[in-house]
Amino acid sequence: MLPGRQPSERDQTMRLTFLAPALLLIAVFIYWPLIYTFVLAFHQWNLTSSEMRFVGLTNFSGLLDSPIFDAALKNTAIYIVGSIPLKVLFPLFIALAIWVVSPRRGIVYKSAIFLPTLMSFVVVSLLWMWLLNPLVGIGNSVMAMLGLRLPPLLSSPDTALWTILAISAWKIMGFNMLLYLAGLASVNRDQIEAMRLDGAGDVALFRYLIWPTLSPTTFFVLIVTVIFSIQQVFTPIDILTHGGPSNSTTNLFYMVYQYAFQSFNIGYGAAGTVLIFAIIFVVTAVKMRILESRVHYQ
Amino acid sequence: MAMTTVRKWVVAFALSVLAGSAHAANEISFYYYSVSPNNAKAVEDLIAAFEKENPDIKVKGSNKDYRTLNAEIKTALVAGNPPDVGQILTQSISDMVLNARAIPLEKSPDGAKWMERFYPSFRTLGQFKGQNYLLPFTHGVALMYYNKSLMKEAGLSPDSPPANWDELVKQAQQIKDKTGKEGVFAFGTDNDWNTQTILIAGGANILSPEGDRFTFADEKGIAALQTWQDLSKKYGLMPSITTRQALAAFNAGQLGFYIYTSAQLVGIVNNAKGNFDVGVAAVPRFGSEPLKLPNSGSGLMVFSQDPERQKNAFKFLESLSRPENSIKMSLDSGYMPVTMDPMSDPRITDFVAKVPQYSVMLDQMKVVVPKPQYPGDRAVDIQNLMVGLLDDLLAGRGTAAELAPEAQRRMNETLGQPAK
Incomplete structure (x- = not known):
């Protein structure tokens, strides 16, 4: 149907027919579990029992009182805030550095930096676990050559979270860099030349041309990174620390897994999921309201 | 023609489903x-x-x-x-x-x-x-594995491994000072059996005689947990690493003493061949407390x-x-x-002749007591709290006297809240 023409009844039927399979899948695998999670959040259930008891808001109050929740909430905030420089800003500067070198050299750098993105996070976690073994890891051997000693980064509650954050940043850096490079491809070279002729330096070029052009990409990377920062660190947490030591690396997502699929306290797990949903919803809405006005779409 | 083809496919599919289910029925x-x-x-x-x-x-x-x-x-x-x-x-x-x-x-x-x-x-x-x-x-049962070669290098007698925790501290310190290698890794924070072993070896009763509530945070339990924490926090002899990393370190000859389950005995002995002399001994005693160990x-x-x-x-x-x-x-x-009367099996005696360290495990069977079963249906939560106690001690979140009673209180509270 061409734009401007009023859709006929047949067009409407066709639209619905084409949309139906996708809508059905979304309804079954997204909306129904979402609704059912809300129902479970108000019940006490251990998954295997046929008995499910309505408990009102008890799961929420119990969850909020539990010491693991405080640790998970605080750590989630650190994972999100710490991700911004590491996963949003750092890849931007790497993309800029690659953008200015020759295409042939750029391909080499791009490939090298993108490689970790292609690896499974399980493999990445195991790899770092052995690299960071403070007694027999390669990291320790390198430090020993410098006369230093590798601290137990993953076993200390002071450093374990930051180590996981750094590993997840290393893994995602190449992907975000590629998104920025795609955004940089739309920077108008003629405008750069014109600005240069007018005497603009690198800083001015970045501030008045590149940064505004990249703002939709940055906005996308920011939203995805925040969501990933809650979800994506699940694998390294599970493989490297199991949320420890002393709950120092757990986050809300891992806490839900612990309650739902280790303790089989489905009510707590569902209540935690509802809280995560609310947090992501609010954070994304706030970001869209505040940041979207500053994004420049061409 | 088309109908025949469709029918063939349907029959083939049905047969394959039947074949699949027949196979599944005979599968364990x-x-x-x-x-x-x-x-x-x-x-x-x-x-x-x-x-x-x-x-x-x-x-x-x-x-x-x-x-x-x-x-x-x-x-x-x-x-x-x-x-x-x-x-x-x-x-x-x-x-x-x-x-x-x-x-x-x-x-x-x-x-x-x-x-x-x-x-x-x-x-x-x-x-x-x-x-x-x-x-x-x-x-299994807990055993102490030790690197005889490192002991010799540190000026210790490999035939006199530590019999109690005071001696363990002294010998581990000597290994660290003289060889630059790590001293000891005793019971990690990977599962609750470690907590149970420390408490039972220290003379504490994990559960009440009725088996319905936790009672480990008594004088003996707190003393045992404190002794374990001191190894890391007071003396700096136990590195903050995972059990898996510790095993790798011991196998690489980087660790003096490694205390964990006998399940790793054969693997450790085989790995050490050609690298270093490995000794196996009983877990050091806590003071004068007679040694008791839970099965793993x-x-x-x-x-x-x-x-x-x-x-x-x-x-x-x-x-x-x-x-x-x-x-x-x-x-x-x-x-x-x-099995009943294992020593009558000649394969055991033959194996002891080949791997003498195995006889230490057989000796330790005499001090094994049954690992306590957690009451109720919240075993996973109790296990997490047991592990969390060691985690908190290792992280220096408090002393054993501060952390153990609180952990015990939370475990008893959990018992009162069934999951169903």
């Missing part, structure tokens, strides 16, 4: 775990031997992480596809009976007469409310809900209960031989 799904490659190989050998004897039955073994194995069984049960047999830690028996519909072994067509092949105390470990649920399979490990439970599949599962358990098979599991790993 088996979830197990292993703490060393030797253990996994021993299980694979036992499966192969069973399949050879029963060519019409296929055992589909899945090697799992022991920390998530119970959860995987429960989720598979909810999905209507539980494994027929699962390897379960003894402290989880009540949880798996109450929450995962484990089948009592007495339901076996022959009444599980083969359970009499096991030493009575190991049979008792697998009982719940008067019924047998757990076939004894892999029960697990047994096998039946989870299949279908009577036909249960028959095959029981057949598999019968095969594993035979003395030759349980002794093979012990000799290939270092787990205790769980």
Whole structure:
């Protein structure tokens, strides 16, 4: 149907027919579990029992009182805030550095930096676990050559979270860099030349041309990174620390897994999921309201 | 023509489904775990031997992480596809009976007469409310492994390993000072058996005599936990690493003493060949407290809900209960031989002649006491709290006197809140 023409009844039927399979899948695998999670959040259930008891808001109050929740909430905030420089800003500067070198050299750098993105996070976690073994890891051997000693980064509650954050940043850096490079491809070279002729330096070029052009990409990377920062660190947490030591690396997502699929306290797990949903919803809405006005779409 | 083709496809599909279900009916799904490659190989050998004897039955073994194995069984049960047999830690028996519909072994067509092949105390470990649920399979005991070569290098006598924790501190310090290597790794924070072993070896009672509440935070329990924390926080002799990293370090000759389950004995001895001399001794005593140690490990439970599949599962358990098979599991790993009168088997005496360190494990069987079973259906939460206590001590979140009573309070509180 061409734009401007009023859709006929047949067009409407066709639209619905084409949309139906996708809508059905979304309804079954997204909306129904979402609704059912809300129902479970108000019940006490251990998954295997046929008995499910309505408990009102008890799961929420119990969850909020539990010491693991405080640790998970605080750590989630650190994972999100710490991700911004590491996963949003750092890849931007790497993309800029690659953008200015020759295409042939750029391909080499791009490939090298993108490689970790292609690896499974399980493999990445195991790899770092052995690299960071403070007694027999390669990291320790390198430090020993410098006369230093590798601290137990993953076993200390002071450093374990930051180590996981750094590993997840290393893994995602190449992907975000590629998104920025795609955004940089739309920077108008003629405008750069014109600005240069007018005497603009690198800083001015970045501030008045590149940064505004990249703002939709940055906005996308920011939203995805925040969501990933809650979800994506699940694998390294599970493989490297199991949320420890002393709950120092757990986050809300891992806490839900612990309650739902280790303790089989489905009510707590569902209540935690509802809280995560609310947090992501609010954070994304706030970001869209505040940041979207500053994004420049061409 | 088109209809004929369609009909052919339908018939082919139906046959393949039927063939698939026929195959599935003669398949035993088996979830197990292993703490060393030797253990996994021993299980694979036992499966192969069973399949050879029963060519019409296929055992589909899945090697799992022991920390998530119970959860995987429960989720598979909810999905209507539980494994027929699962390897379960003894402290989880009540949880798996109450929450995962484990089948009592007495339901076996022959009444599980083969359970009499096991030493009575190991049979008792697998009982719940008067019924047998757990076939004894892999029960270990804590041992102290030590690097004799490092001891010599540090000016210590490799024939006099530490007999108590004071001596352990002195010798580990000497190794660290003289060789630059790490001193000791004793009981990590990877599972609750570590907490149990420290407490029981220190003379504490984990549960009340009625078995309905936790009582470990008494004078002896706190003293034992403090001794363990001091190793790391006061003396700086125990590096903050995971058990897996510690084993790798010990195998690489970078660690003086490594205290963990006998399940790793054969693997450690084999690995050390040609690298360094490895010694094995009893776990150091806490002061003058006579040594008592809980068993580690697990047994096998039946989870299949279908009577036909249960028959095959029981057949598999019968095969594993035979003395030759349980002794093979012990000799290939270092787990205790769980069969009646194991010492009458010449394979044990032959093995001791070849691997003298194995005799230390046999000696330690005398001091083994049953690992306590957690009451109620919140075993997983209790396990997490037990592990969390060691985690908090290692992280320096407080002293044992500050942390143990609070952990005990939370465990008792959890017991009062059933999951259903």
